[in-house]
Amino acid sequence: MGKRISRTVLLKLFDRQNGRCCYCDRFVIMSADYNIQQWPDAATIEHLRQRADGGSNAPHNLAMACKRCNQERGAMNWLTYATFRRGEFTEFMAVITQSPKQ
Numbered sequence: 293m294g295k296r297i298s299r300t301v302l303l304k305l306f307d308r309q310n311g312r313c314c315y316c317d318r319f320v321i322m323s324a325d326y327n328i329q330q331w332p333d334a335a336t337i338e339h340l341r342q343r344a345d346g347g348s349n350a351p352h353n354l355a356m357a358c359k360r361c362n363q364e365r366g367a368m369n370w371l372t373y374a375t376f377r378r379g380e381f382t383e384f385m386a387v388i389t390q391s392p393k394q
């Protein structure tokens with residue numbers, strides 16, 4: 293899974309995004325408490341381009357997301373997921389139903 297990203301990076305992202313998730317725009321919770329880190333609105337670091345897809349730990353590839361969005365996104369393209377989370381669901385459905393089946 294590669295090197296663990298430091299908490300300092302997460303703090304910088306928190307500051308840059310004014311404490312809000314990059315997808316759903318809700319406030320996230322930052323805590324050193326492991327139990328709180330498992331909450332759906334806990335802050336997590338998101339790789340915009342996923343590591344499995346060659347994405348790096350470089351700052352331009354990182355964003356802060358709540359745990360719920362991070363987990364729900366799965367392997368979806370981040371822009372597609374952001375559109376989905378911001379409520380443009382009809383457009384999202386149009387996009388995925390037009391995609392060729394794999």
Ligand SMILES: [Zn+2]
Nearest residue numbers: 313316358361
């Ligand atoms: Zn979110």
